[in-house]
Amino acid sequence: MNLSGPIHDFLLVFLGSGLILGGQGVVLFSNPIYSAFSLGLVLVCISLFYLLLNSYFVAAAQLLIYVGAINVLIIFAVMFMNGSDYSKEENLWNIGDAITSIVCTTLFISLISTILDMSWDAIIWTTRSNQILEQDLITNNQQIGVHLSTDFFLPFEFVSIILLVALIGAIVVARQ
Amino acid sequence: MMLEHILVLSAYLFSIGIYGLITSRNMVRALMCLELILNAVNMNFVTFSNFFDNRQLKGDIFAIFVIAIAAAEAAIGLAIVSLIYRNRKSTRINQSNLLNN
Numbered sequence: 001m002n003l004s005g006p007i008h009d010f011l012l013v014f015l016g017s018g019l020i021l022g023g024q025g026v027v028l029f030s031n032p033i034y035s036a037f038s039l040g041l042v043l044v045c046i047s048l049f050y051l052l053l054n055s056y057f058v059a060a061a062q063l064l065i066y067v068g069a070i071n072v073l074i075i076f077a078v079m080f081m082n083g084s085d086y087s088k089e090e091n092l093w094n095i096g097d098a099i100t101s102i103v104c105t106t107l108f109i110s111l112i113s114t115i116l117d118m119s120w121d122a123i124i125w126t127t128r129s130n131q132i133l134e135q136d137l138i139t140n141n142q143q144i145g146v147h148l149s150t151d152f153f154l155p156f157e158f159v160s161i162i163l164l165v166a167l168i169g170a171i172v173v174a175r176q
Numbered sequence: 177m178m179l180e181h182i183l184v185l186s187a188y189l190f191s192i193g194i195y196g197l198i199t200s201r202n203m204v205r206a207l208m209c210l211e212l213i214l215n216a217v218n219m220n221f222v223t224f225s226n227f228f229d230n231r232q233l234k235g236d237i238f239a240i241f242v243i244a245i246a247a248a249e250a251a252i253g254l255a256i257v258s259l260i261y262r263n264r265k266s267t268r269i270n271q272s273n274l275l276n277n
Contacts, residue, residue: 027196053226077254104195112189166248170255
């Protein structure tokens with residue numbers, strides 16, 4: 001989406017802070033229903049990031065499938081399995097949690113140093129020069145449709161079969 | 177600038193998803209953290225597809241496949257968790273020893 005500079009930066013910072021707080025909330029809330037709702041916040045923020053990145057079809061698919069199907073299914077499962085052992089299980093902090101947090105912080109810092117050391121401008125310039133310079137009139141959604149119906153046709157059919165088998169299997173497992 | 181920003185956010189989501197997946201004692205919360213990891217990977221796919229592959233958009237198509245597989249995974253996982261809850265009356269990870277007896 002081509003917005004002007006300050007609005008774009010404000011949206012970037014706003015969505016980034018929402019994503020950071022939501023990601024903390026998924027892990028740190030003691031009640032699972034709160035963490036399910038903050039997972040919904042994270043998914044909506046990611047969908048708005050896709051809108052900022054000019055990929056509208058993936059943004060709509062994210063909003064429909066993740067927020068509308070998976071998150072509602074997770075909230076339904078949390079409400080269905082609302083046991084009594086939620087309140088007293090989360091507030092103990094043992095040595096395994098400390099080791100895991102150290103390992104994950106190390107992973108995060110190494111990923112950040114790798115990302116910031118890479119010279120992305122040279123890579124962008126190289127790939128831009130390799131691309132064809134003609135300007136075609138086809139939009140992004142039409143491009144995705146053309147790819148899905150020509151050279152990604154077999155994976156598309158396999159994904160539909162996998163979804164059918166998985167949903168029938170889920171119904172058979174959960175029905176009694 | 178925007179590329180590094182989104183890559184750092186996706187690295188943050190990935191590491192906090194791994195932390196929650198390892199340390200959570202509730203199966204539904206483990207599934208939620210798995211969704212966080214898949215979303216971090218998807219953000220990387222869409223960002224690289226937008227910045228480096230602006231003509232072909234194959235990263236977008238792969239992101240759609242990942243979303244479809246994640247939907248199937250969530251359905252199967254929650255069905256299994258509800259079955260375990262019906263047999264054990266609990267969704268703690270360390271109490272699910274159904275193959276034991």
